[in-house]
Amino acid sequence: MDLVIKILTFVLIISILVVLHEFGHYLPARYFKIKVEKFYLFFDWKFSLFKKKIGETEWGIGWLPLGGYVKIAGMIDESMDTEQMKKDPEPWEFRSKPAWQRLIVMLGGVTVNFLLAWIIYTGLLAVNGDTYIPANNLKYGIVVDSIGEKIGLKTGDQIVAIDGKKSKKFTDAQIDILLGDQLTVNRNGQEITFPIKEEALADVLSSQGKSFLGYRQKTVIDSVLPDSPAEKAGVLAGDEIVSVDGESNTFNNEFISKITSSANTPIQLGLMRDGKLQKLNLTVPEEGVIGVFMSRDDLSVTDEYSLPAAIPAGFNETIDVLTNQVKQFKIIFNTKTKGYKAVKGPIGIVEMMPAKWNWSFFWSFLAMFSVWLAFANLLPIPALDGGHVMFLLYEMISGRPPSEKVLERGQIAGFIIVMGLMAVIFGNDIWNIIKRFL
Template identity: 35%
Template sequence: MEIFLIKLLQFILAISLLVLLHEGGHMFFSKLFGIRVEKFFIFFDVGIGKWSGKLFSFKLKGDTEYGMGWLPLGGYCKISGMIDESFDTEQMKQAPQPWEFRTHPAWQRLLVMIGGVLVNFLLALFIYSMIMYHWGESYVRMDKMSYGMKFSDEAKKLGFRDHDKLLGTDLGEFKDFNVDVYRDLSEAHTAYVERQGKTVSVPLPGNLNLLDMLKKTPQFARPFIPAKVDTVLETMPATEDSKTMITSPAYKIGLKKGDMILAVNGVPVDSYNEFTDQMGVLSDELAAAKTHADSMRICTVTIAVMRAGAPSGARTSAQAASVKAAAQDTASLTTPTTASVDTLKAVLTSDLKFGFAVASVPALYEKETTHVSYGFLQSFPAGVKYGWDVLAGYVSDMKYVFTADGAKSLGGFGAIGSLFPSQWDWYLFWKMTAFLSIILAFMNILPIPALDGGHVVFLLYEIITGRKPGEKFMIRAEYVGFAILILLMIIANLNDVLRWLGVM
């Protein structure tokens, strides 16, 4: 519950900030041109019965009512004389007034409509710049990753091998490992890797499915992480959201720092990547379990472990014997199979947690990590470049939204909230807020009626042709656009529910 609340608070804070500034962009240009803003609300004040739906509201100098509604799905800025999602058709029947949106020149109305998107985009660039200034930039060059990459079977069919170092493609050189690596690999015709000290080219088709590369388990390519225990927790929460502490299964069975995991339930694993894949298989089995006995059987896991301090060459010779012993061991807690390999049986938590950790990629390559610090003025070009790259990547991925798999990958409020870290981390919070600001800017500029982009299209038509679309047409278009948005919201949030239920 605590993790849920932390994520929820971060989500609400980020969305509130973004909505406040987005609507503030509309209001800034409205006030600048003398257009009346009737209401400026964070969250929607949907009335229930006799209650207005307002948590609070007030007026400063002028005609604008400021306030907060109870429904945290965004916010709005109600501008006089404008056809928007409020569908205030009665006002449009009155004689036009000089303070109304509809009586102002098209170029002024255009600036009012793009004001929110402009603020969101500039905000994202500013946040990224301040992140560069305060925290700098840390990364591990891919050619410095001594363990190389772990590839899926599909990637190996194309010619990749485990431990290959990805250097780049015919589209460009790789710097660090991020989603742009997948984007380049999906569109490239040749990849370049370092294999056993030599540069090797791997031919690619040029049309790999990016969603498949990211969503399939295991992923197309991941940094290779040895299955070497780095930390063992003595106690841990009984479940992810529980405050009840228990002795960790890893501590109970005597797992120690430096131990190397060789097999899970008799299945060999050559890396922590394969270990997590096997745990994912068990998780799927646990989700399908029908009885408590089935669940307990799945949660009882046997691992083969090469003890810390054993010669590195002992792994290969010991693995076959240890795997067989691990599969057959059903009675003893610890059964030595060779001088350096033990089989250990553990009863895991209900969410299949062991209570140990391996070195993360940053920790694994701590000495190889490059850190770049930026002065205040230097941070702006770096932040702008980073933000522009994020926007370009997001725009290029939009083509997948119009596919069946892309529609399934849409996420609603639950998916967005889950992106925030389970512990309050200001670096990750601001990075996620900047990313959401870019998403909000891009989604709002889409040419869909009821969005800012829809209004922009009609205004550009008016500027080019000199003819204003009729009010009846605008109202109908607003209804159509609003229906499209509601449908997309239902699909996205339904996907969240189906994922939560384990159906997707």
């Protein structure tokens, strides 16, 4: 059932985005009196699951869930209908319209995707506000694992800035570090700046979402498991661990490291209870756990937004998401970071979906993916909207359109590029699944 919910969530998100994107092309085409022959959700290669002719347009659902399309008369597109192009242009065809009108039609899809993301982010901010952990609210600094240390960070650092930009949200720090070039931290009272090591980013990406960065807190016991070594020794919820075997212990990460490295070993815990120091003895079992959960302070804050304030904030959030997606190309195509290995296709994205229905996730992911769809479609690759825009801009600047042969060959080349990328992405998804069983 969990997998069904994940698949349905992904299919619903894709369906909404594709339909709205294609309406972004359809509506201006009809406004400029251009004939739209087909409007399809998913591709109908060889056959369709559903189709119905309404007016001059065939509306349908294809069987291949890799997007969708509108077939606009008089245009060389993925349908490769060159027979129509051999006839004399009709006034209701795409090729008969002024270049500026054709440009608006081609930009309609990405415009709708951008506006959709802006609207969703505005609504989320107006309803839920913006909840985050302030970067300057970490009293005891950060805690990093071996991957974080490879990047150049050290436990106890305070993150000051990334690429010279002051960090407002600690919750954005991981993605900002991945996409940044240099880090500024406060280390032992001294501000230092160092380059982010690209080789270490490969380890971050290969960890499949494992967090390399957290924030440090004092060792306060939240709860104790029944019949655990800790309970038998007399440890209580609310105790603050201050030493292990006489060595000072202040923070969670220190305590966890000490316990996990003391399997089958008797230890003495020094703890503060009701303002008094107590010492308890216990033996750490072979598993390296003693049956306690650490208390974690909730350091998050929420910025509330009225609707008028949420509108520009939603726009800024959309731009930030778009900017990060552009920056991702720096690590995707970098041979040192090997980001291409972490790119997820439909299979990988389905795995990211929550196992239970979650409206907050649904709207947030829909907005983010809408921005991604807008950006991806604007890439200057023939067969994508950006390819058509590229040819139209050439026509507007030079005063003459590319030949139909150039458009046809460009469409074929673009189709091969897109299908090749899809094959690589699907292959990467499948390989990541196989690796789990090796």
